[in-house]
Amino acid sequence: xxxxxxxPLTYRGMPGSERAQWVNEALEKVGMSHRMKHYPxxxxxxxxxxxxxxxxxxxxxxxxxxxxxxxxxxSKNGKAVMELLDNLHKEGATIxxxxxxxxxxxxxxxxxxxFDGQIIEEIEALKxxxxxMAEAEAAFEEAxxxxxx
Numbered sequence: 243x244x245x246x247x248x249x250p251l252t253y254r255g256m257p258g259s260e261r262a263q264w265v266n267e268a269l270e271k272v273g274m275s276h277r278m279k280h281y282p283x284x285x286x287x288x289x290x291x292x293x294x295x296x297x298x299x300x301x302x303x304x305x306x307x308x309x310x311x312x313x314x315x316x317s318k319n320g321k322a323v324m325e326l327l328d329n330l331h332k333e334g335a336t337i338x339x340x341x342x343x344x345x346x347x348x349x350x351x352x353x354x355x356x357f358d359g360q361i362i363e364e365i366e367a368l369k370x371x372x373x374x375m376a377e378a379e380a381a382f383e384e385a386x387x388x389x390x391x
Contacts (some may be wrong), residue, residue, distance in 0.1 A: 243285070244269075244278045248298045254301070268300040269293075272326055288319025295326060299335075306330065308339040312346055324349055 251261040269275040272292040282290055293380055298306055308327065308365060312320035324346050331337050339345050355363040365373075 243274070243280050243282060243293055246282065246293060250297060250301055250382045258284060264300050264302070265296075268296040270330055271299060271330075285317070288322055291315060291319065291323050292326065295323070295330075299330070305336045307336060308337060310342070312341065312343060320346065352376050 244265060244285070245267045248261050252266055256264070266275060266278075272295050274289060274292050274296060277285060277289060282293070285293065289376055291314075295306075295308075295311070306327075311323050311327065315323060320343075327337055327339065329385055330350075339346075339350065347353055353363075353365045354361055
């Protein structure tokens with residue numbers, strides 16, 4: 243697994259000691275440093291996904307592209323990967339994520355909805371929060387009205 247994360251840094255011509263430091267930092271950040279010597283086949287799918295994030299982070303990119311980062315994961319591991327991406331964003335990383343899962347799309351500060359390759363809707367986090375609050379209030383009022391009848 244260590245070599246898996248290290249490989250892109252090797253292509254940059256980075257010295258070995260610097261690569262080791264960057265790889266260790268990336269694996270630590272995703273909580274996988276304790277599995278550094280394992281082979282990918284010895285890891286769960288959630289752990290493999292976290293290693294993939296570590297590989298992307300090792301090069302310290304200005305933007306992280308995440309195409310369905312939770313697509314093949316169960317809900318527990320999907321949530322763990324999203325928490326990792328949330329933490330990276332809080333640390334200053336720009337993350338561009340593609341997902342079909344509305345639970346995970348809600349994590350975004352900005353969402354762009356596409357249909358047949360065309361933008362059909364763009365939502366900022368504040369607007370989305372206001373819409374969700376309005377829906378929750380409407381459901382609450384409906385429940386109260388139902389109880390009163």
